[in-house]
Structure formats: C-alpha cells, structure tokens
Amino acid sequence: MDRVAGRFLSKPCLRIVLGTLFLAASLTASAESAHSSPKVWSVTAQPILLVNGSPVLFRVSAPQKLASLKAAWLDHEITFRYKPACKCWYAIAGVPLETKPGAYSLSLHGEKASGTAVDFEKSLTIGEGQYPSTALKVAPEYVEPPKETLVRIEQEQTVKKDTFAQSASNPLWSGRFLLPAKAGVSGVFGSARVFNGTKRNQHQGLDFRVPSGTPIHAANAGKVILARNLYFEGNCVAIDHGQGLMTLYLHLSHFKVKEGDAVKKGQLLGLSGGTGRATAPHLHFAVRWQGTYLNPATLLKLTPP
Ligand SMILES: [Zn+2]
Incomplete structure (x- = not known):
C-alpha cells in the first residue's frame, strides 16, 4: 500500500505540466501526513x-x-x-x-x-558467546577419516561449496522458523569439541534427540538445494531460504524431497536416522548465512514482523 502510493507520487510531473501544480502539492502533503512516517x-x-x-x-x-x-x-x-x-x-x-x-x-x-x-x-x-566445552574420547580413525575415503570427501567438499554459493536473490521464507522435530535437544551449537585432548571445530548445529524414523520438517519455506548422501553428513537435506540463508538437516534415514523441489514451511523433508558420521540416531539441524554457521536455537526464537 505504502509502496504503491510512493510510486504514484513519484511521478507527478505530468500533472505539473498540465497546470495542476496546486493540486499535486496538496496531494503530496496529505499523503505524507496520512502515512505519518x-x-x-x-x-x-x-x-x-x-x-x-x-x-x-x-x-x-x-x-x-x-x-x-x-x-x-x-x-x-x-x-x-x-x-x-x-x-x-x-x-x-x-x-x-x-x-x-x-x-x-x-x-x-x-x-x-x-x-x-x-x-x-x-x-x-x-x-562474547558463552559456549560449553565437551571432551570426547574416540577412536583415532573417527577423527582422521580412512585414506580410501579422502577422494570422496574432497569431491563432496566441492559439491557443498558450489551448492552453498548459490542462493535466491529474494527471500523465500516468511514469519517464524519452526522446530524441525518435536524433540529434546541433545547437543547445543558452539560447544568446543575436544577429541582425545585436541580441540577441533566448534559444533556448528543443534542436535535433536530423535529415534530413527521420526518425521523431519522444513523450518521455513524455500528450495531444496541438496538432498543426497554425504560421507560426514549422511543423508542430508539443505534448503535455501534466499539471500544466503539456509537450513540443513543431517543423518536422515529416508528422503521425502529431492533437489530442486520448492518446499513449504513445515513440509516433510525426510525421516531421521543415524547415517554418516553419527554415533547414534539424531537430527543435526544447522543454519547457514552467507557462508557462516549460526546458532539455530536463536533463529527459532526470532519473531519477524
Ligand atoms: Zn550435531
């Protein structure tokens, strides 16, 4: 409504030429007071x-x-x-x-x-965000992937890089972001993971404690840009919400969408599982914005107008 009025008032030239200068001026004044910016x-x-x-x-x-x-x-x-x-x-x-x-x-x-x-x-x-530190003891090959998987991992890094580099120029989301699963949280974002005494990457998602086969839903509307099996992520769905904002759903047992699909907020994306590098079935839910991972728990609390 505002924008339509703005466009209308931005083109008063014709009226002025026709000698209705006085009318045009009063229109502008009343329009401004009516919108009380x-x-x-x-x-x-x-x-x-x-x-x-x-x-x-x-x-x-x-x-x-x-x-x-x-x-x-x-x-x-x-x-x-x-x-x-x-x-x-x-x-x-x-x-x-x-x-x-x-x-x-x-x-x-x-x-x-x-x-x-x-x-x-x-x-x-x-x-400064206060993120907990978690010490984990795991078998060395769990931290260092086996040699024969390195080519695959490298190829998948290229796939992810190319996929995440493309985002719609317009926002595809609207309103609040919804929980992808109704379940308790088993791992928070940002926790520093100390594997066998060596500090690795901070945890870049939010883990939900869900048994295998639990329906996982789109947090908001967007386009499926990734729906495939990856070494670390397992069966992974990534949704582009536009302007660099994306949500990711990892370790699924089944896909219910495919790459290129447009999804609505709350739409079924797949079923949870323990595929990829997961010690037990759970949902790893991640949020990306312009190349950086952000805290999903905070996104879920935002109240857009
Ligand atoms: Zn996780």
Missing part, C-alpha cells in the same frame, strides 16, 4: 544481546519513504524487505562465530523512488 531512523536488533555465532533480525523504520534498503554489516551485504503492516524494513543476518567482541556498525543505504540516496549508521555491540 517517523521523522528519525529506528533500528532494532533481535536478540537484544548480540554475540558471535548469533543470527540477528534487524528491523528498520526510515524517516522517509524508501524504494529499497540495503546495509553493509561485518563485510556482508544485507537486503531488506518492506512490510506495510509495521511500516518497517526487515532482514535476517548473522554474526560469524569468529567475530571478536566489540562495537560494529550497521551501515544502512536507502534509496528513494527518485533515486536519491539516504544513509544512516547504527553502532551495535557484540559480546
């Missing part, structure tokens, strides 16, 4: 306390009517979308795990329908 920028982040590894929902209200809004954030580009109901712009972004605590700026760049740029900077504080 805030006269200052309002930028909010959810969660309020940002930490490394956290997804973040930005909500922005601009003092002027904009045709588009983008932002630069931690060397990433964010494209916002407009919601008439809240008269606000919003987008989901993230804070990579390796980000050091400190103050970082969200550099907003809006464009009016006329093409005029409107810029605003907001400084946001990022704290």
